[in-house]
Amino acid sequence: MVTRNRIDFKDVAAVAVQEESWRRMPVMSFCYQQCRAQPIVSGKTLVTYNGHVKETIVGLQSVEYVHSSVWPGEFLYHEISQFPYTMTVTLTSGTYHWQDSSDVGCAARYLLVVEAGQYCVLHETMQLQDSARNLDIVVKKGASLQHYAALKPAGQMCDHIQVWVEEGASYQQFFAISGQDVYRRSQCFHALASDSQVMVQGMVAVKSQGFVSDHTLLKQHAANTRSIHRVNTILDQGAKADVYSTVDVVPKAPKVTTRQNIRHLLLSEDAKAFSKPALNISVDDVDCQHGAVSRMIDDDLLFYMNSRGLDRQQATQLYLEGYVDTCFKGYPEGDRLALQIKKAIGLLDE
Amino acid sequence: MIDIKNLCVSASDKKILQNFSLSIPLGHVTAIMGPNGSGKSTLANALAGHQDYQVSGVVDFKGSDLLALEAYERAEKGLFVAFQNPVAIPGVNNLFFMKTILNAKRKREGLEPLDASDFMALVEEKAALVGLDAKFWERSLNDDFSGGERKRNDILQMLLLEPDFMVLDETDSGLDIDSMQLVANAINSLKSEQRSIVLITHYQRLLRYVQPDSIHVLMNGAIVKSSDKSLVEKLESEGYQWLQEIE
Numbered sequence: 398m399v400t401r402n403r404i405d406f407k408d409v410a411a412v413a414v415q416e417e418s419w420r421r422m423p424v425m426s427f428c429y430q431q432c433r434a435q436p437i438v439s440g441k442t443l444v445t446y447n448g449h450v451k452e453t454i455v456g457l458q459s460v461e462y463v464h465s466s467v468w469p470g471e472f473l474y475h476e477i478s479q480f481p482y483t484m485t486v487t488l489t490s491g492t493y494h495w496q497d498s499s500d501v502g503c504a505a506r507y508l509l510v511v512e513a514g515q516y517c518v519l520h521e522t523m524q525l526q527d528s529a530r531n532l533d534i535v536v537k538k539g540a541s542l543q544h545y546a547a548l549k550p551a552g553q554m555c556d557h558i559q560v561w562v563e564e565g566a567s568y569q570q571f572f573a574i575s576g577q578d579v580y581r582r583s584q585c586f587h588a589l590a591s592d593s594q595v596m597v598q599g600m601v602a603v604k605s606q607g608f609v610s611d612h613t614l615l616k617q618h619a620a621n622t623r624s625i626h627r628v629n630t631i632l633d634q635g636a637k638a639d640v641y642s643t644v645d646v647v648p649k650a651p652k653v654t655t656r657q658n659i660r661h662l663l664l665s666e667d668a669k670a671f672s673k674p675a676l677n678i679s680v681d682d683v684d685c686q687h688g689a690v691s692r693m694i695d696d697d698l699l700f701y702m703n704s705r706g707l708d709r710q711q712a713t714q715l716y717l718e719g720y721v722d723t724c725f726k727g728y729p730e731g732d733r734l735a736l737q738i739k740k741a742i743g744l745l746d747e
Numbered sequence: 748m749i750d751i752k753n754l755c756v757s758a759s760d761k762k763i764l765q766n767f768s769l770s771i772p773l774g775h776v777t778a779i780m781g782p783n784g785s786g787k788s789t790l791a792n793a794l795a796g797h798q799d800y801q802v803s804g805v806v807d808f809k810g811s812d813l814l815a816l817e818a819y820e821r822a823e824k825g826l827f828v829a830f831q832n833p834v835a836i837p838g839v840n841n842l843f844f845m846k847t848i849l850n851a852k853r854k855r856e857g858l859e860p861l862d863a864s865d866f867m868a869l870v871e872e873k874a875a876l877v878g879l880d881a882k883f884w885e886r887s888l889n890d891d892f893s894g895g896e897r898k899r900n901d902i903l904q905m906l907l908l909e910p911d912f913m914v915l916d917e918t919d920s921g922l923d924i925d926s927m928q929l930v931a932n933a934i935n936s937l938k939s940e941q942r943s944i945v946l947i948t949h950y951q952r953l954l955r956y957v958q959p960d961s962i963h964v965l966m967n968g969a970i971v972k973s974s975d976k977s978l979v980e981k982l983e984s985e986g987y988q989w990l991q992e993i994e
Contacts, residue, residue: 695834696798697834698834698836700795700796700797700798700818701830701833701834701836702836702844703796703817703818703819703822704795704796704818704819704821704822704827704828704830705822705827705844705848705904705908706819706822706823706848706851706852706855706908707819707847707848707851708817708819709819711819711847711851712819715839715844715847716836716838716839718838718839719836719837719838719839719840719887720838722838722840723837723838723887
């Protein structure tokens with residue numbers, strides 16, 4: 398067993414959440430332990446627990462059974478990237494269900510590869526606690542991955558996601574994040590070649606002094622690439638969210654399109670939101686739009702609904718239902734994510 | 748039906764209505780006219796319970812002190828205000844909103860909620876009266892509606908709720924001639940001995956279709972002239988200047 402920089406993560410996170418340093422791009426360091434886990438093969442699901450494969454599915458290839466126990470301290474990506482993947486999965490056309498959970502203090506490094514020309518749908522349910530995770534995804538030439546991510550982190554969680562999208566390939570992520578603890582996510586998407594596209598869209602619902610720090614970098618390396626990043630948050634009961642979104646268009650990458658939108662909805666006076674949408678454009682002839690807004694529910698909207706006989710609570714619930722549905726409207730599996738958010742904000746029973 | 752005594756309304760410390768008094772009996776159609784800025788819309792919003800207005804005075808509505816009630820309680824009591832500028836609420840489905848407010852009313856009345864097919868039959872019947880159709884059902888409430896469509900959507904809600912006391916704030920503005928006729932017919936369909944209607948308007952044209960029992964002219968926050976419908980034509984031809992001179 399190799400041990401480096403072992404730090405009590407809870408203490409670090411508790412202090413760090415109060416500090417400005419948490420508003421920088423997260424990084425990770427960790428300790429590393431390697432062992433083997435016995436896989437269980439069944440049905441059409443992939444179950445990972447404490448960073449190792451617990452169950453796998455028929456149709457998956459190249460599964461490597463390595464268990465890594467990672468102790469997160471600072472989130473230094475360049476260090477985690479030095480360690481081997483705990484799970485490597487190659488996806489061919491089909492629909493996959495992945496459940497990822499852990500005990501306190503574990504983390505892992507996953508690699509998903511979508512083979513060229515394949516069309517995959519991945520339903521991910523993540524319920525990690527006090528852990529760190531690194532998920533790398535490669536979408537090869539002409540392939541497509543629809544990634545529905547239902548994220549329910551608990552305790553102090555760090556998540557690092559990196560996605561490479563090759564020529565003519567498409568990666569779409571629809572996410573729902575709900576919780577009342579601390580979740581830091583750092584995502585980096587690379588549209589590597591012409592006609593590659595990345596869409597990241599979803600909603601964050603936090604309450605009870607919870608904190609979500611979501612950092613996203615969309616890097617467009619080539620001409621004719623497209624990216625969309627839309628984040629909606631609902632913050633209640635002293636919750637706080639930082640959302641950073643940066644689109645980086647490199648030189649010699651004209652005719653790119655990007656849309657970027659961050660919307661915070663504050664349900665209580667003590668909720669806090671911070672947005673930083675940024676466009677780093679190094680070339681002319683691009684079509685880029687970005688915007689951000691933080692607000693509470695407009696009193697005039699509530700008044701209109703009140704004037705039709707709905708009390709404030711009914712009107713607020715109706716408004717929130719619409720707000721959530723709008724975020725996921727039009728996507729085949731969006732209802733499941735909308736359901737998660739509605740439960741998190743109390744519109745539906747858990 | 749409603750008895751307003753010495754109603755004073757201000758917004759941001761600016762006095763808008765001053766000692767406004769008016770009684771509207773059951774079954775009456777009352778028109779309130781007046782120049783821009785005279786306080787007509789303020790009256791409608793104050794009666795509806797808009798949070799931006801400070802109010803004093805007494806408004807007796809069906810035996811209750813209206814000003815002591817929350818906005819939703821006023822609606823529950825049977826007050827409906829069709830607003831001059833109905834707000835858009837992105838994300839809230841128009842049809843679902845109408846079903847929610849209708850079933851909330853039915854619940855208060857001890858009735859079972861309408862199921863989907865009964866509700867659709869009802870809404871299609873009422874919508875035909877105001878010239879709205881299925882293409883408005885999947886849209887968000889008043890979102891991307893034209894001004895006239897918003898007004899008609901408000902009237903559709905009114906037709907569904909069948910309130911006892913209706914205040915229509917410049918519902919005629921923004922309506923084309925055909926829509927005006929439809930809306931007027933819809934309003935007339937709700938006229939009854941048990942209901943009262945207040946039409947706030949600038950123009951004679953709506954009052955040609957919906958005959959008022961009395962007309963009041965509001966200027967500078969107070970009623971300066973009350974008469975029967977013959978007053979409309981004088982206002983249409985001579986404007987409000989002569990009333991200012993009298994005042």
